[in-house]
Amino acid sequence: MATKMTQSQMIKELAAAAGVPNKIAKTLVTSYAELAVKETKKNGVAVLPGIGRLVRVDRKARMGRNPATGEAIKIPAKKVVKFRVAKAVKDSIVPPKKK
Numbered sequence: 137m138a139t140k141m142t143q144s145q146m147i148k149e150l151a152a153a154a155g156v157p158n159k160i161a162k163t164l165v166t167s168y169a170e171l172a173v174k175e176t177k178k179n180g181v182a183v184l185p186g187i188g189r190l191v192r193v194d195r196k197a198r199m200g201r202n203p204a205t206g207e208a209i210k211i212p213a214k215k216v217v218k219f220r221v222a223k224a225v226k227d228s229i230v231p232p233k234k235k
Contacts, residue, residue: 176217188221 141149143165151161172190175182180192197213 186222187225188219191218191220192216193218 147158147162147165150165151158154161168184172182172184176190176192182190184190193216195214195216198211200209200211201207202209
């Protein structure tokens with residue numbers, strides 16, 4: 137089983153690719169994430185070029201069921217954040233089936 141890339145490994149890879157020290161690469165990654173959060177809060181969407189977009193979605197109130205008792209319960213309206221993967225990324229990871 138392959139191991140997941142850690143944050144420090146990602147920082148080292150980005151620093152090597154850009155030819156900058158690890159500290160600067162870490163600052164850039166942190167700033168990128170903070171900017172995405174700020175934009176999503178402000179506008180409801182943040183586009184991450186080449187990766188996808190963060191989207192704030194308003195869910196309506198609905199009826200659900202308690203799985204333990206089967207009792208009907210009311211689920212209140214709420215806001216959630218979804219990530220929509222860019223088509224190019226999706227197609228490169230999982231190629232579309234040919235017809």
